Amino acid sequence: MSISFNRIQRPVTLSQEIVENIERSILERKLVPGQKLPTEQELCAMFSVSRTAVREALRMLSAKGLVTIKKRSGIFVNDMTSTEAVSGLGLYLELKFEKDYILHVFNIRQAIEPHVCRWAAANRSTASIWELEKNLLKMKDCPPEDRETESLLDQEFHQMIAAASKNPVVPLVLQPVFSLMPRIRAMVYTHIPNCVSAALEYHRRILDAIKQRDEEAAFREMQIHIANAAEQANEVIDIIDKKAHAQDEANRTTVSP
């Protein structure tokens, strides 16, 4: 392995320095969420730099999700949500995704989600039960051919359980999984166009367990649900591999007759 050195960028740009400065202020709670920052002009004066530098710094901060720029109104410290915090993940996975992520994702789901479900059973509020019931109703009313909606509801169900666990780190941990699922589902549907979803029944049993605060049942039912989904995913992988293989054969025969 040949190591490589990165170029040394000695003098940081002004805008970066401004970014770091403001970022530090936010981290140190000198600037609190919702608070309005000084105007561009004032910032220019404070840092003794041009508006160019200040504006570029503010754009970077907004791209990072630390501030919100309200057009022609002002710059405000943003109350970062977990969703924004992991927004970069979506882009990353969009770029790096490949088909064997399907198995990897399901392995992880099998490991984590039953536990999360148990915690949900232990800590769920009545409000979350209500939300989950609503979700189930919507799924019941969803026409079987409307895959789009069904996927959304399925995802929502699992995310609501993550929230119901009352462990604030769980949604962060599961974010990569949830980011990848739409793509995985799309792949499943393109290769098994007329697969039938049994999500509704599984969700019903899971919700019942959570409702009754039956931690063991919640764990078990979620385990069963994910195992079933994983099985489906495995079938898809097989089909994709077979198709790829067939394609390969076809190519070989045409290339070297």
Added chain:
Amino acid sequence: MSISFNRIQRPVTLSQEIVENIERSILERKLVPGQKLPTEQELCAMFSVSRTAVREALRMLSAKGLVTIKKRSGIFVNDMTSTEAVSGLGLYLELKFEKDYILHVFNIRQAIEPHVCRWAAANRSTASIWELEKNLLKMKDCPPEDRETESLLDQEFHQMIAAASKNPVVPLVLQPVFSLMPRIRAMVYTHIPNCVSAALEYHRRILDAIKQRDEEAAFREMQIHIANAAEQANEVIDIIDKKAHAQDEANRTTVSP
């Protein structure tokens, strides 16, 4: 609860549009990592906008980690790493951290890491074994009073196991956990200044299991290791709570004599 709607910012700024445009090109692989983008001037011409708009767009893209701006040289499409992808997480957790995250993090670690360790035992390469051995040696040589280094090595060990699992989603999933651990460790050390770490022994047993490809043992040993760490963490929580309580009492008596 009165809901509130956020203002709709219809006319997106020019720089935003440019960002979306270039972002799309990167996502569609029209621009590949390492590739140099046109110069600012050329981009101005292509989009028919001022240099201001282009520059602000480029700054946002660089803040998002999609491009790297080399000073006075050019703008290059960045090959996003998973670390960059979740860089926003660090900021978020810095802002949101509170003491009960300790328990939440350990709950999650108990749920996930044994599984990850099992996968590592199944899929580990000889290279990863070597790396893990090196880590263990360094930890053995680490003086017990050097908490800083020990923490780093401990974290490294767990991250290396995550990598050894050969599941590319695992490091992403565990990122929030690893982001929080330094802070948690710092808290432990401030409240139990002379606690003694038994990490070395546990790590030894874990590595042995992985080396022998003994999946069950790997699972079990990691489970034991994390359970032990969680126990310590619980003690710390107790101590903190007691201190807080004592402080509370003190305040009460001084305020209302």
Added chain:
DNA sequence: ATGTATAATATGTATGACACAATAATTGAA
């Protein structure tokens, strides 16, 4: 071929200007 000096290039920063929407201030009506 290697190293140095020069020129061309691209980004970094500053300044000034103006459009336009959002807010604040003012005015007018009930």
Added chain:
DNA sequence: TTCAATTATTGTGTCATACATATTATACAT
């Protein structure tokens, strides 16, 4: 006096221009 409509002000969005300075390429000398 209170509320609504109008006007004024403010602050951001965008453009144009200029120059500084570091990087890269070119040419030249050794």
